[in-house]
Amino acid sequence: MAELTDLSMLEAASALRAGDVSSTELTRACLDRIRAIDGDVHAFLTVTDDLALAQAEAADRKFKTRPGEELPLVLGIPIAVKDVLCVEGVPTTCGSRILEGYRPPYSATSVTRLVEAGAVILGKANTDEFAMGSSTENSAYGVSHNPWNLDRVPGGSSGGPAAAVAARMCFAALGTDTGGSVRQPAAFCGVSGLKTSYGRISRYGLIAYGSSLDTVGALARNIADLAPIFSLMAGHDPLDSTSVTDPVPEIRLNGADLRELRIGVPKEYFIEGLQPEVETAVREAIDAFRGMGAEIREISLPHTDLAVPVYYLIAPAEASANLARYDGVRYGPRRGPGKYPDDYFVTRGELFGDEVKRRIMLGTYALSAGYYDAYYGQAQKVRTLIKQDFDAAFKDVDLIACPVAPTTAFGIGAHGDDPLSMYLEDVFTLPANLAGIPGLSFPVGFDSDGLPIGMQFMAPHLKEAQLFSAAHTYQSATSWHTSWPEL
Ligand code: GLN
Numbered sequence: 069m070a071e072l073t074d075l076s077m078l079e080a081a082s083a084l085r086a087g088d089v090s091s092t093e094l095t096r097a098c099l100d101r102i103r104a105i106d107g108d109v110h111a112f113l114t115v116t117d118d119l120a121l122a123q124a125e126a127a128d129r130k131f132k133t134r135p136g137e138e139l140p141l142v143l144g145i146p147i148a149v150k151d152v153l154c155v156e157g158v159p160t161t162c163g164s165r166i167l168e169g170y171r172p173p174y175s176a177t178s179v180t181r182l183v184e185a186g187a188v189i190l191g192k193a194n195t196d197e198f199a200m201g202s203s204t205e206n207s208a209y210g211v212s213h214n215p216w217n218l219d220r221v222p223g224g225s226s227g228g229p230a231a232a233v234a235a236r237m238c239f240a241a242l243g244t245d246t247g248g249s250v251r252q253p254a255a256f257c258g259v260s261g262l263k264t265s266y267g268r269i270s271r272y273g274l275i276a277y278g279s280s281l282d283t284v285g286a287l288a289r290n291i292a293d294l295a296p297i298f299s300l301m302a303g304h305d306p307l308d309s310t311s312v313t314d315p316v317p318e319i320r321l322n323g324a325d326l327r328e329l330r331i332g333v334p335k336e337y338f339i340e341g342l343q344p345e346v347e348t349a350v351r352e353a354i355d356a357f358r359g360m361g362a363e364i365r366e367i368s369l370p371h372t373d374l375a376v377p378v379y380y381l382i383a384p385a386e387a388s389a390n391l392a393r394y395d396g397v398r399y400g401p402r403r404g405p406g407k408y409p410d411d412y413f414v415t416r417g418e419l420f421g422d423e424v425k426r427r428i429m430l431g432t433y434a435l436s437a438g439y440y441d442a443y444y445g446q447a448q449k450v451r452t453l454i455k456q457d458f459d460a461a462f463k464d465v466d467l468i469a470c471p472v473a474p475t476t477a478f479g480i481g482a483h484g485d486d487p488l489s490m491y492l493e494d495v496f497t498l499p500a501n502l503a504g505i506p507g508l509s510f511p512v513g514f515d516s517d518g519l520p521i522g523m524q525f526m527a528p529h530l531k532e533a534q535l536f537s538a539a540h541t542y543q544s545a546t547s548w549h550t551s552w553p554e555l
Contacts (some may be wrong), residue, residue: 072097074552077239077293081141084131091131091144094239095124095188098146102190102237105555110212111222111232113151114159115191120146123188130186141296143186148232148241151192152199152225153284154273155179162275163195163207163225166394166419168401176273177308178242178284178301185300190238194228197421198391199249199277201225202493203483206423211480214256215553216519220477223253226287230257233287235555240288240297246278247379248472248497250285251509255472255522258511260539260549261287262294265530266504267312270305276390278383279310281501290549291510291540295319298532317533323544324537327361331538332465336372337496343475349513349521350471356542357469365465369457372499374450379498380491381434381447388431391424426487455503458528466534468526471496472509476519500526508535511548520548 072094075083083089099117106112127144149155152162154172161167175183183189196206204212204227212227214220215235222231226243230253233241243250245263254261262285269284276282286297302316333354338347358364396402396415403418404411420428434443461468473493483490500507505526512523527534543549 073101073236075239076289077145078141080145080239084144091124091127091188092121094144095120095146095190098190098238105235106237108213108218108555109215109231109235110210111193111228111235111237112148112191113161113163113194113209113228116158116189119158120188120190123183123186127186127188140185140300142182142300144188145239146188146190147182148190148193148229148238149179150226150229150241150243151195152244152275152277153179153242154275155189155192158189158192160192160275161209162199163197163209164420164424165208166400166415170400172273174273177270177305179273181300182297193226193232193241196225196227197424198275198387199225199244199246200387200423200427202248202252202490203478204228205480206421208421213480214477215555216258216477217517219479220519221256221480223256223477225249226253229287230254230259230261233257233259233289234553236552240286240293243285243287244274245283245285245501246281247383247501248494250287251497251507251522251524252473252494254287254509255511255520256477258520258548258551259287259289260291260294260511261285261509262298262532262535263500263507264298264302264532265506267310268506268530268532269301270308270311272305272307278386279390280386281383283501291508291536291543292321295321295536312530314530319533319536321536321540324541325361326357326538326541329357329362329467329538330465331357331362331364332367332461332468333364334367334369334372334461334468334470336369337470341474342471343515345515346471346475346521350469350523353512353523353542354469356546357538360541360545362538367461367465367468369461369499371450371453371457375454375498375502376491376495378447378450378454379494379502380430381443382451382502384427384431385434385444386431388428388435391428394420423487451502454499458499458503458505458526462528466527467538470524472522472524473497476515476517476521496524505529506532506535508539510539510543513548
């Protein structure tokens, strides 16, 4: 048999059911691989060996005592969790010094639902500080490296989860997507990544960045592996008043008939600055869908170019409010001379990174009395226009297909200290968050440097099932998702 860590999640699940392998063996294989290669990749901030092995033993007991029963597909499967999601008793830093040493007394609902189904938590994966970034370079604990080329970024902010999945240190990982943070790192690392509809998965226990944009998602080696994770995490949670009560759709992956499917290709997503190899690979994938019977239509989302300025007003505005709670009193370490208000300023000044401080200032400015209408109020109005673009488009098409990012993984340090050029990397992912709709990123090729290229589908609010069936049909007919970096 190949290495255990080379199995997909569903292959590992079948091996567990057949008794060919135990969860303890799978978990040890992942922990060994983390020990062997994570010094180079730096996907993990915390590895929870003892917790993982205890959960694995519990899973193995379940397989023994309840054989023949229909057990959850994630039972006994080792996964990683982005370090912005609380796991009870496990250090949760958000990639920030200001939460160093914080151990949450409860777990995020998304995590709890997987743990109750028997998933094994290997540890907490790296992220840009408070999920603000597109490369993990903003993590206070060091950058993660792209397993395909260690000099490149893995994307961000869920760069740790994406790198961990691509480097086969875990079978799947939980991420979050406020403006692209699941889809873009998935594309950069050649894995599949799901951004769910706003409200589909509870945000309880997800440490807030931009509350009207934040969504929980997942990354895995292929789309079929994402389905059981999505189904378990999704669904109403009374602990999050924005989580929707709509029923969770059943995900069917038995070779959908694509002849009924209308795919829209927005002309605003094929613009100057798009790396030609990305365009070629995405257009070839769209052709493959045409070949499988789907109808392809050119569409227009005319307000696309406003997504970057709108997002970079709304997200920092919400962040500035959400991050007000880190004051050196309630969480993490305190710095300063021991008196108020000096401690407050020194703690925040020393323990927040530059990008977080930049956004707190931007957001506070945009929300201040004299400027609220001109900036935040105006941004909300344009956000509605962006959402209306999608509403109009989805009258004529079922899915929208487009690139995930303008380029493949860029070099570590490539954006230097030019935050604006980094923000522009998000041009294709931000609109889905502003509109609250789901997206799915999956590999469709490689560039001439051997770096993965991703494409994304977007679907109407709560229509995740549509994303899954179309993209899975593509993966059944292609093999991009089956190549892995040598490490
Ligand atoms: N890159 C975007 C930002 O910096 C999106 C991040 C995210 O989705 N968490 O805000």
